[in-house]
Amino acid sequence: MPAPAVLILGGTGEARDLAARLLAAGVPAVSSLAGRVRDPALPAGEVRIGGFGGAAGLADYLHAHRIRAVVDATHPFAQAISASAAVACRRTEVPLLRLARPGWTGHPLAPTWQWVDDYAQAATAARGDRVLLTTGRTTLRAFADLAAPFVLVRLVEPATGPLPAGWAVVTSRGPYTVAGEQALMREHRIEVVITKDSGGAMTQAKLVAADRVGARVVVVRRPAPPAGVANVNDVARAVDWARRRIDR
16 A cells, blocks of 8 residues: 655646655655656656546545645646646545745736736737747637737647648747847747746746837736635745645
8 A cells, every 4th residue: 555645736847846855855745747748857756647537536546545635736727637636635635735836927027018817818919910929739729810910839849730820830948038038039020929927937038028129918817726725836835734744
């Protein structure tokens, strides 16, 4: 029978940092990655890759593997797994913590950006301009009818299907630099950057670069986290929380 452990959901930098710190502290932990990215950066310690089959499947996993606590350290926009984690932990009475990096609402340039609630609003806000689209591969369908003369899509992984006429793709993985982002925007004469409030330092260079080249920025707000789930935005606090649950 497996030893009681902490389950860490997500392949984010915060998830990897948490896994390394728990391993160093002698806290048993298992990291779970969705498996959507080829050759992902793997966290320290035990790793599983793949989905659970919704909330019911996750609840079964928690029971079978004697999970004592769950830290949801998935991407701030990974709504499906966060919702499943909330339901599964409620059913099994396993403590759940949401670890999410701080967003960009406190960025000095944030008041100059156009904030919208969803991708449809973002597409409307960018109508008629040359666009740099950085919201991720899974969001592309929402922008299929974007009325723009040129769209440059930046992806970590290649697109899985055909893209609309007039779209171009650049495939790269952060972190990015302000100088590099400025060069990209100038080369393609970008007039508006569409992004989402992912937060963190790895991809925020585009926000400064857009200001320097005079491009507008449209930011999709984060979805609300599941109700009743405790939230922290600091890995050290998540470590303390997890250790207390294992030590009980």
